[in-house]
Amino acid sequence: MKLEAQQLRIALVGNPNTGKTSLFNALTGLRQRVGNYPGVTVEKKVGSWALDRDTDVQLIDLPGTYSLSASSLDERIAVDVLGGHVSGLPAPDVVVVVVDVENLQRNLFLASQAAEMGVPIVVALNCWDIAERKGLQIDCKLLQQRLGVPVVPTVATRSRGTDELAQAVKSAIKNRPMMVRPKWPAAVQKAIQRLQTELVEKRGEDLKSGELQRLIFDRKSAVQSRLKTPIAEYESIILEVRQQLYKDGYNPDAAESILRFRFLSPLLADIIQRQVALKKRSRTESIDQLLLHRFWGLVVFVGMMYIVFQSVYTWAGPFMELIEGGTGMLQSFAAGLLETTPMLQSLIVDGIIGGVGAFLVFLPQILVLFLFISLLEESGYMARAAFLMDKLFQWCGLNGKSFVPLLSSYACAIPGILATRTINDPKARMITILIAPLMSCSARLPVYLLLIGAFVEPRYGPAIAGATLFAMHFVGALLAAPVAWLLNKSLNKGRKPEPFLMELPPYRAPRMKTMVWRMYESGKDFVIRAGTVIFAMTILIWALLYFPRPEAVRSEAISNYISETAGSINLVEGALSEFAQADMEKQIDAAYLEQSYMGRFGKFVQPVFAPAGYDWKITVGVLASFPAREVIISTLGITYALGGEVDEASNDLRTTLSQAKWESGPREGSPIYNLPVALSIMVFFALCMQCGATVAVIAQELSWNWAIASFFSLTAVAWVAAVLTYQVAMLFT
Amino acid sequence: MLFFHTKELAFLEEIFFDAVIETYSQIISIMRLNEIKRGGKFRVTKVNCDNESIARLMAMGLLPGQEIRLTHEAPLGDPIAVHFEGCHMSLRLEDAAEVEVEKL
Numbered sequence: 001m002k003l004e005a006q007q008l009r010i011a012l013v014g015n016p017n018t019g020k021t022s023l024f025n026a027l028t029g030l031r032q033r034v035g036n037y038p039g040v041t042v043e044k045k046v047g048s049w050a051l052d053r054d055t056d057v058q059l060i061d062l063p064g065t066y067s068l069s070a071s072s073l074d075e076r077i078a079v080d081v082l083g084g085h086v087s088g089l090p091a092p093d094v095v096v097v098v099v100d101v102e103n104l105q106r107n108l109f110l111a112s113q114a115a116e117m118g119v120p121i122v123v124a125l126n127c128w129d130i131a132e133r134k135g136l137q138i139d140c141k142l143l144q145q146r147l148g149v150p151v152v153p154t155v156a157t158r159s160r161g162t163d164e165l166a167q168a169v170k171s172a173i174k175n176r177p178m179m180v181r182p183k184w185p186a187a188v189q190k191a192i193q194r195l196q197t198e199l200v201e202k203r204g205e206d207l208k209s210g211e212l213q214r215l216i217f218d219r220k221s222a223v224q225s226r227l228k229t230p231i232a233e234y235e236s237i238i239l240e241v242r243q244q245l246y247k248d249g250y251n252p253d254a255a256e257s258i259l260r261f262r263f264l265s266p267l268l269a270d271i272i273q274r275q276v277a278l279k280k281r282s283r284t285e286s287i288d289q290l291l292l293h294r295f296w297g298l299v300v301f302v303g304m305m306y307i308v309f310q311s312v313y314t315w316a317g318p319f320m321e322l323i324e325g326g327t328g329m330l331q332s333f334a335a336g337l338l339e340t341t342p343m344l345q346s347l348i349v350d351g352i353i354g355g356v357g358a359f360l361v362f363l364p365q366i367l368v369l370f371l372f373i374s375l376l377e378e379s380g381y382m383a384r385a386a387f388l389m390d391k392l393f394q395w396c397g398l399n400g401k402s403f404v405p406l407l408s409s410y411a412c413a414i415p416g417i418l419a420t421r422t423i424n425d426p427k428a429r430m431i432t433i434l435i436a437p438l439m440s441c442s443a444r445l446p447v448y449l450l451l452i453g454a455f456v457e458p459r460y461g462p463a464i465a466g467a468t469l470f471a472m473h474f475v476g477a478l479l480a481a482p483v484a485w486l487l488n489k490s491l492n493k494g495r496k497p498e499p500f501l502m503e504l505p506p507y508r509a510p511r512m513k514t515m516v517w518r519m520y521e522s523g524k525d526f527v528i529r530a531g532t533v534i535f536a537m538t539i540l541i542w543a544l545l546y547f548p549r550p551e552a553v554r555s556e557a558i559s560n561y562i563s564e565t566a567g568s569i570n571l572v573e574g575a576l577s578e579f580a581q582a583d584m585e586k587q588i589d590a591a592y593l594e595q596s597y598m599g600r601f602g603k604f605v606q607p608v609f610a611p612a613g614y615d616w617k618i619t620v621g622v623l624a625s626f627p628a629r630e631v632i633i634s635t636l637g638i639t640y641a642l643g644g645e646v647d648e649a650s651n652d653l654r655t656t657l658s659q660a661k662w663e664s665g666p667r668e669g670s671p672i673y674n675l676p677v678a679l680s681i682m683v684f685f686a687l688c689m690q691c692g693a694t695v696a697v698i699a700q701e702l703s704w705n706w707a708i709a710s711f712f713s714l715t716a717v718a719w720v721a722a723v724l725t726y727q728v729a730m731l732f733t
Numbered sequence: 734m735l736f737f738h739t740k741e742l743a744f745l746e747e748i749f750f751d752a753v754i755e756t757y758s759q760i761i762s763i764m765r766l767n768e769i770k771r772g773g774k775f776r777v778t779k780v781n782c783d784n785e786s787i788a789r790l791m792a793m794g795l796l797p798g799q800e801i802r803l804t805h806e807a808p809l810g811d812p813i814a815v816h817f818e819g820c821h822m823s824l825r826l827e828d829a830a831e832v833e834v835e836k837l
Contacts, residue, residue, distance in 0.1 A: 067792035071785055103819040106793050253782035257791040284821075285804075292805040292814065387823045391809035394825070499786035499828060504814055504821040 008057040008173060009090065010049065011081060013114050014098030015107050016064035017380075017505040019126045023098055023156035024061040025517065027165075034521065042077045043421075051166045060092065066106070068113040068210075069218050072498060073426055076222035082117040083211055085226060094172045095119045096165070098156075101131035101138060102506075104272065105264055108147075112260055115179035116210030121149045122168050122177075128153040128161065137273040146267050149177040157511060182263035187248035188255065191216050191241045198237050203229045216241060217256040284380075284506040291384055292504075301388050304381070305407055308372045312365050312411040313442070319364035327357030346546055355538035358628060359531040362414045362693060366526055367519045369408050369415040373422065374518040376404070378510035382422060383502050390500065396481065397488030397497045399425065402432040406480075409439035410473070413694045414530070417701055418522050425498035431487045433701055434710050437689045438476035438483070443630045446648040447685045448472050450633060454654040455678040475686040479717070526697070533696035537627045544598040545624060557591035558584065586638075593638050598624055612684065612722040613677040613730075615662065622684065627692035629685055676729035680722045688718035764836065766815065767829035771803050774837040777817075781831035786824060790832075794818040801834065 014020035024032070028047025045061040062081055063074035077086070084091025095114055099107040108123075115121050123143075131138065144151040150168040154161030184192070195212045199205040205227055207215075214221045215238055227234050242252045291297050331349045338345035376382040386400030393402050401423045409416030416436045423429040448469055457465040488497065561584045593599050602620030609619045617639045625632040633648055640656045647653075660672045689695065689711050699707035769775055777799045780787050787795070795801070795817055804821065805814040812825045 066789065069788065069792060071789065106818065106820065109792060109794075251782060253788060254780070254791060257788075257794075258796055261794060261796060288805065292807075294806065294808045298808050383823070387805075387807055387812060387814065390823075390825070391807060391811050394811070499789065500812065500823075500825055501786055501789055501828075502823045504823055506821075 008055075008094075009060060009092045010057050010169060011060045011062055011092035011095045011119075012098060013062050013078065013082070013095055013110065014064060014126075015066055015100065015103070015110060017503055018064070018098045018100040018107065019156040020064055020098040021061065022514065023124060023126060023154065023162075024059065025514070026156050026159040026162055028059055042073055044077075049166075051170050055170070057093075057169075060089065065110065067110055068214065069221075071218070071220070072424070074424070079117075079211075079214060079222050080226075082114055082119060083208060083223075091117075092119060094122060094169050096122050096124055096169065098124045098126050101125050101127050101136060101153075102134075104138075105261070105268055108264055108268070109257075109260055111147075111179060112181065112264065113210070115181055116208075116213055118178075118208045118210060120172050120176040121147075121179045122165070122172050123147065123149060123151045124161070124165055125151055125153045126156050129155045129158070139271050139273070143268075143271050146180065146271075148180045180267070182260060184259065185250070187245055187250055188216075188259070190248070191245045194241050194244070195237070199227070199229065199234065205229065213256070216245065217252055219253065282506070287507055288384070288504070291381070292387065297384075297388060301385060304376075304385075305404075308369075308376075308404075309407060309411060311372065312369050312408060312415070316364035316368045316411075320361050323357060323361050323364070327353060327360075343546075343549075347542070350546075351539045351542035354542070355535040358538045359527065359534040359693060362412060362526065363523055365412045366415040366418060367523055369411070369419060370519045370522045371515055373404065373419055374515040375510050377422060378508065378514055380505045380507045383504050386502060387504065394500075396431075396484040397492055398428050398431055398484060399423075399497075399500045401425075402428065405432055406436060406439055409436040409441060412441050412443070413437045413439065413691065414526065414697050415522075417694070417697045418526065420701070425500075427488075427491050427497055430491065430702060430706075431484050433698060434487060434706070435480040435484050437691065437694050437698075437710070437714060438480040438687065440473040440476050440686060441691075443628065443691070444472070444685050446630050446633055448682055450648040450653065450657075451678040451682055453648070454657050455673060455675050458658075459675070472682055472686055475683060475721075479687060479721075525700070529700040530693060530696040533699070534627070534693045537692040537696075541598070541624060541627050544601070545593065545596050547597060548595070549592060553591050553595055554588055557588045560591075561587045589638050590640070593620070593635075608719075609722075611726065612680045612719070613672075613674075613726040614681070615660075615672050617660075618672075618677075618681065622681075622690075626690050629688075629690040632685075674733065676726045676733060679729050680726035683725045684718045684722035686718075687714060687721055689714040764834050765830050766801070766832035766834055767813070767826040769803050769834060771806075773802065775801050775803075775834040776837055777801055777832060778835050779833040784828060784831045786828040787831050790822065790824070793820055793822070795820075795832070800837070 012020055012024055024045065024047065027049045032045060032047030034043060034045050042063055047059045047061070049057050049059040051057055060081065062078045065072070065075045065078050068075055068079050068082070080086050081089055082092065082095065095117075097107075097111040097114060099111065111121060111123060125138065125140065138153075140151050140153060150172060152161055152165045152168050154165055192209065192212050195207075195215060196209075199212070199215075200207055207223070211223045214223045224234065224238075229237075245252045245255070291300055331353050334353060335345055335349045338348060373382070376385065382401075382404070385404060388400065389403040390400030393399055402420075404422070405416045405419040407416075408419050413436045416439065417433050420429045420432045420436070423432060452465050452468050456468050599616075599620055602623055603616045605623065606614065606616040606619045609622065614622065617636070620639060621632040621635045624635040633653070636657070637650075637653060640653070640660070657673045658671065662668050662670055662672055695707045695711050698710060764775075766775075766777075777795060777797050779797060780791060780795065782788050782791060799817050801815055801817040803813060804816050807813070810826070812823050813829060814821060814823045815829075816822075
């Protein structure tokens with residue numbers, strides 16, 4: 001047994017697109033877990049790395065950053081972890097800085113910032129193979145001498161150099177090599193010294209030299225939020241120090257970058273030798289000539305998005321049908337076994353098996369979408385897609401990275417919301433998550449098809465029917481635009497959103513292993529965290545629809561059925577024919593539903609929905625479909641005694657709906673379903689978040705507060721819109 | 734200017750000319766990163782480090798003296814992609830306007 005408490009901690013630091021995550025995966029394999037840092041949504045990846053047969057160390061993958069300036073959340077986390085200020089994570093024993101050979105200077109900028117935090121450093125020169133292929137020769141020994149820390153060439157994607165890296169880290173644990181640091185000009189030294197006296201010596205703050213530098217060079221340093229000194233006091237000290245530095249001829253905002261690069265460039269002189277003259281245009285640049293072309297780039301983009309969207313629909317389709325079919329078979333099998341105990345039968349069949357099926361059915365779409373997302377991200381195209389689309393999103397505080405998640409939400413909001421993990425700006429990500437449920441997902445389609453088929457097509461013909469279907473797909477997006485704008489106004493409160501700076505990395509061939517890994521991770525996350533909630537909700541709705549179930553309801557329904565059909569009943573040797581028997585069972589189900597808790601609640605709540613033109617049956621349908629909107633079809637089937645197996649194409653259901661009449665009240669005798677009601681139901685379904693899975697996923701990705709808030713606000717908005725639609729449409733009929 | 738004789742008017746004249754000269758210098762000589770065309774190399778002359786985006790780009794090496802070129806414009810004209818010091822970065826026009834460049 002290895003003792004957890006004595007375990008050594010190694011942190012992995014690096015720029016984005018350096019293959020840092022590939023290296024992390026190569027070093028830890030499957031022995032990793034993903035969580036969040038306390039209080040923030042930044043992903044925390046921790047794994048176990050075997051340096052040799054007896055030494056297991058904890059490897060922490062820090063978010064990819066270009067610097068430690070701590071203006072973004074990712075950078076704040078990086079500074080705090082390196083300083084040892086995250087609860088449960090003492091300062092790392094060794095920091096491995098992953099450096100892209102092709103961008104040595106920029107990558108070592110981060111390394112030299114990390115070195116200021118007083119931690120031993122090992123440099124991993126990654127993408128060695130690409131450099132070799134391009135004819136770059138790097139004098140590792142010389143670099144090692146000049147930096148004063150071990151430098152190890154690696155190829156993370158092929159797990160090359162990992163043994164050497166382990167060796168270097170092992171010796172670094174013992175020798176604690178410190179990377180060479182810039183010798184600051186007198187004015188900067190004075191500023192650091194001043195803060196050292198004021199904050200550390202006089203006020204007892206626990207700050208390393210690197211953290212003092214952050215306080216001087218960064219405007220709103222993350223380090224500030226950790227100080228114990230009263231805010232007014234430390235702010236005036238820091239301001240004074242920065243002003244003095246300015247008077248001494250160094251603009252504190254610019255000084256660090258200028259001085260550090262001035263320090264690095266002579267260090268790197270004659271380290272790199274080009275054996276082959278650089279080609280005039282690299283492969284990436286040639287590809288970009290097409291993919292970022294102002295016209296052809298868009299054509300390719302639209303084509304690619306079409307393929308992604310179609311695949312999420314069509315590739316996932318058969319698997320979804322398989323899951324649904326499997327659930328159905330399992331249900332009828334279980335139903336047969338449990339014939340004698342109707343309550344248990346219903347619980348297991350409709351509750352448990354139905355509940356598991358309810359979340360498993362999302363899995364194919366999630367996996368297919370994540371296959372494409374990792375393909376787009378790994379290859380480097382995702383950044384290009386965001387580049388092409390950015391302008392469309394600028395005005396509401398979002399950026400181009402919102403496009404793919406929102407498009408995927410048209411297939412299903414669940415994978416769409418999970419796909420927002422590709423958006424770095426936390427506010428933009430939050431807004432995208434909150435508007436994703438407004439995109440018309442495929443579960444709304446059956447509702448549109450049923451109502452359009454029953455009320456629009458017969459009267460106005462297929463052309464108008466098609467146009468209505470098309471329009472329904474834009475109702476939500478139309479609302480999403482002002483919602484996003486308002487959210488941006490209130491979340492950012494006049495501040496500018498995070499700057500939209502994005503590297504357009506070189507194109508790389510995606511690797512199967514990484515893609516499969518991402519599919520697995522997203523699927524696992526969903527099943528464990530959202531799946532359980534969806535399951536619980538399905539059971540709850542089942543119970544509300546099932547109970548109470550007094551025997552009296554059944555006998556009353558039977559006697560009603562017999563007296564209603566007295567003349568025409570087919571008695572075969574004194575018993576009901578098989579057909580009549582089944583018909584009667586449906587009547588019994590309808591009667592049970594009417595007096596179930598859900599039925600009673602529907603009748604009770606119906607006045608709320610009266611302004612939208614709904615009777616109690618529609619109200620029950622709407623309420624029962626809060627866990628999953630497509631449920632309304634089968635619920636309507638049961639309430640109209642057609643059985644729960646009807647679908648949107650069912651002629652029975654369409655005719656029954658168009659013949660349904662008000663039984664009492666001011667509109668007695670007139671049809672319940674007219675065009676305004678049909679439109680109002682569709683608008684309600686287009687806007688309302690009737691999807692337990694979406695609520696659960698929003699809670700998983702943001703918080704329960706946000707999930708509940710967005711649930712209630714979207715329900716309210718849907719109600720207002722449904723009432724408006726009905727009332728306005730009634731004026732024209 | 735024949736019409737200005739008094740001291741006050743001469744003072745106004747000075748202000749007026751200053752303003753004209755400033756406007757002219759903006760129009761004629763100072764070029765900004767949001768205005769450059771594709772093809773051709775440029776050199777960064779001045780950056781506004783008050784801007785958060787620019788401060789980040791500086792940490793990547795976008796400093797005065799750095800060579801830079803425009804590689805792409807997005808279909809709607811914004812953002813743009815620039816190449817400097819081994820970096821291929823996309824940035825928005827409003828941020829690019831904070832970087833002054835000269836043609837090489």
